Amino acid sequence: MGLKQSLHKMKMKYEGTKMAPAFNAIHTFLYLPNETTHNGTHIKMADDLKRTMNMVILSLVPCLIFGIFNAGYQHNIQIGLVDAAAGFFSPEFWNLDNFSIGAWKVLPLVLVSYGVGLLIEFIFAVIKGHEVEEGYLVTGMLVPLIVPVDIPLWMLAVAVIFGVVIGKEVFGGTGMNILNPALTIRAFLFFAYPTWMSGDKVWVTGAVDTVGQPDAISGETILGSLAQNNGFQQWDLMDQFLGFIPGSVGETSKLLIVVGALILILSKIGSWRIILSTLVGALTMGLIFNGVVSQGWVTESSKFFGLMDVPFWQHLFIGSILFGAVYMATDPVSASQTNKGKWIYGFLIGFISIMIRVFNPAYPEGVFLAILLMNVFAPTIDHYVVEGNIKKRAKRLKVKTA
Amino acid sequence: MGLLSKKDTKLILDPLTDDNPITIQVLGICSALAITAQLKPSIVMAVSVIFVLGLGNVVISLMRNIIPSKIRIIVQLIVVATLVIIVDQVLKAYAYTLSKELSVFIGLIITNCIIMGRFEAFALGNKPWPSFLDGVGNALGYGVILIIVGFFRELLGSGTLFGFQVLGNPITKTGLYSIGYENNGFMVLPPMALIVVGIIIWVQRSRNPSLVEEN
Numbered sequence A: 001m002g003l004k005q006s007l008h009k010m011k012m013k014y015e016g017t018k019m020a021p022a023f024n025a026i027h028t029f030l031y032l033p034n035e036t037t038h039n040g041t042h043i044k045m046a047d048d049l050k051r052t053m054n055m056v057i058l059s060l061v062p063c064l065i066f067g068i069f070n071a072g073y074q075h076n077i078q079i080g081l082v083d084a085a086a087g088f089f090s091p092e093f094w095n096l097d098n099f100s101i102g103a104w105k106v107l108p109l110v111l112v113s114y115g116v117g118l119l120i121e122f123i124f125a126v127i128k129g130h131e132v133e134e135g136y137l138v139t140g141m142l143v144p145l146i147v148p149v150d151i152p153l154w155m156l157a158v159a160v161i162f163g164v165v166i167g168k169e170v171f172g173g174t175g176m177n178i179l180n181p182a183l184t185i186r187a188f189l190f191f192a193y194p195t196w197m198s199g200d201k202v203w204v205t206g207a208v209d210t211v212g213q214p215d216a217i218s219g220e221t222i223l224g225s226l227a228q229n230n231g232f233q234q235w236d237l238m239d240q241f242l243g244f245i246p247g248s249v250g251e252t253s254k255l256l257i258v259v260g261a262l263i264l265i266l267s268k269i270g271s272w273r274i275i276l277s278t279l280v281g282a283l284t285m286g287l288i289f290n291g292v293v294s295q296g297w298v299t300e301s302s303k304f305f306g307l308m309d310v311p312f313w314q315h316l317f318i319g320s321i322l323f324g325a326v327y328m329a330t331d332p333v334s335a336s337q338t339n340k341g342k343w344i345y346g347f348l349i350g351f352i353s354i355m356i357r358v359f360n361p362a363y364p365e366g367v368f369l370a371i372l373l374m375n376v377f378a379p380t381i382d383h384y385v386v387e388g389n390i391k392k393r394a395k396r397l398k399v400k401t402a
Numbered sequence B: 001m002g003l004l005s006k007k008d009t010k011l012i013l014d015p016l017t018d019d020n021p022i023t024i025q026v027l028g029i030c031s032a033l034a035i036t037a038q039l040k041p042s043i044v045m046a047v048s049v050i051f052v053l054g055l056g057n058v059v060i061s062l063m064r065n066i067i068p069s070k071i072r073i074i075v076q077l078i079v080v081a082t083l084v085i086i087v088d089q090v091l092k093a094y095a096y097t098l099s100k101e102l103s104v105f106i107g108l109i110i111t112n113c114i115i116m117g118r119f120e121a122f123a124l125g126n127k128p129w130p131s132f133l134d135g136v137g138n139a140l141g142y143g144v145i146l147i148i149v150g151f152f153r154e155l156l157g158s159g160t161l162f163g164f165q166v167l168g169n170p171i172t173k174t175g176l177y178s179i180g181y182e183n184n185g186f187m188v189l190p191p192m193a194l195i196v197v198g199i200i201i202w203v204q205r206s207r208n209p210s211l212v213e214e215n
Helices: A005-012 A020-030 A049-079 A095-130 A136-146 A153-167 A183-193 A222-227 A237-242 A254-266 A270-295 A312-314 A321-328 A339-360 A365-400 B004-017 B029-034 B039-063 B069-094 B098-103 B104-111 B113-121 B128-158 B177-178 B190-207
Strands: none
Touching: A005 A020, A020 A095, A049 A095, A049 A136, A049 A153, A049 A254, A049 A321, A049 A365, A049 B069, A095 A136, A095 A153, A095 B104, A136 A153, A136 A183, A136 A339, A153 A183, A153 B128, A153 B190, A183 A365, A183 B098, A237 A254, A237 A312, A237 B113, A270 A312, A270 B190, A312 A321, A321 A339, A321 A365, A339 A365, B004 B128, B029 B104, B029 B177, B039 B098, B039 B104, B039 B113, B039 B128, B069 B113, B098 B104, B128 B190
16 A cells, blocks of 8 residues: 555545645645545646746746855855856856755755744634645745845744744635735845844855954945945856856846746746836836936935946846736736736836835835735725726717617 | 722723823824834833823813813813923923933923823713823833833943943943844834834734724
């Protein structure tokens, strides 16, 4: 008797008990359940919730692997262990030294995120007596990718508890949440422990421990540097595109995010409308700021000059606007549902992201705030799109009857 | 129960639990968000409201038969305003720093919906003694929530209680801070007060499902 049979047998035993949802979750995670429908026709679809989630996770895996290597690379390059990587497949980047340091820092983040989050999902499933939902599988993967590599693990655990309980479970679980849970977790961390979520220390592992020493490691990101009018430092455009820059764990490599975006769009899981309109919104805001600079309204003495002077297209290469557009804004639960609504929703995310990025030096990256804000407005946008459609059709009806 | 009859006890105790002005009637939320970042102002606020609401209810109840109903809101406002000014002046005289800390929020007791609500709903139709008990009861219910919220926000947000560093010193890293604990800055911000109040409402309703409204 294989594992499959014994699991089916155990299922009968657990049937109707309090722990049944927890057991069923593990069961269906491993195998197809042995139940078949008994009557009526059912819609047959290949992409159930589980497969949708798996595709998103699949598209995130390259970012995670790159993030692990990058965490080590950023540390090693500063202590002089490796030289600057020349191309994407450079052995200076893909080597065991980088991997061992990165894995030691990043894998615990993944474990804590999944462990704590799934534990809470299980507890709520058992208390409420419903099935464990798959929603956390993606959230749990996103969370380690959007935090600084040096964040203390207990802070992450507290934030995950907060994000899952207050961001999702109080509204009724997966599919009912207003806000994106992964961003709720990040927002909680940002406001609760700002010293660990911003500034010029936390983005490269080891920077916090070496403050004030002669061999101190700088943990500054490009955005942080630009916000202080210090320019792009040593990172050129290729570094930014390939991702050899400090930042949150998984958002640095624009190349791999584009790959992930293609996977999501081709499998029709992510909405290309939202991704595209977010980028258009960001470019529009960038253009406006460029115009302000070229008109001479803002001069180099202004504290906003550094970020305003960034060429508008380069805003997509720095910070996490691309990651936010591809993986966060497209969250099907918290985004707008109507097609016209998706254009408006995405555009405003991009627009506001760059606005926050430039105008508020305390939040060098405003993408998560912009997405959370638009999450709140998504139902309103949908409401007016639907109302507008009804009105248009009602008018047509009148013309016909008149 | 020699002092209070059964009905009177209900007047005092009900607002503390199943008829709480904040968690059940959802009134007076603004001040609960504004001044609960620390425990001391929460308590001062609670005491002030107990004074204003208890006395105000008595005054309104005494005048209930002579207030023309058309201008009753204005009369009520004058009564609250008078009492609030007394509180404000006393605080300024005897606890100046505290009064600075609470700033406009003492003055804003006037606009606290709980007070007008009790005047309208109870004092205008009841005798002074039950009105007094109702006022004190509701103010106590308000105060209890304020103190609970203030306790958690000060403890988790600043690591202190009444200004004493109960969790250790965050700068010299003693106590809990020596093992890497840090204050939760979000607790000090007003949104967290809303969430803490929400959690209290959640706990209360899951313990007593009869409070849950039907949709």
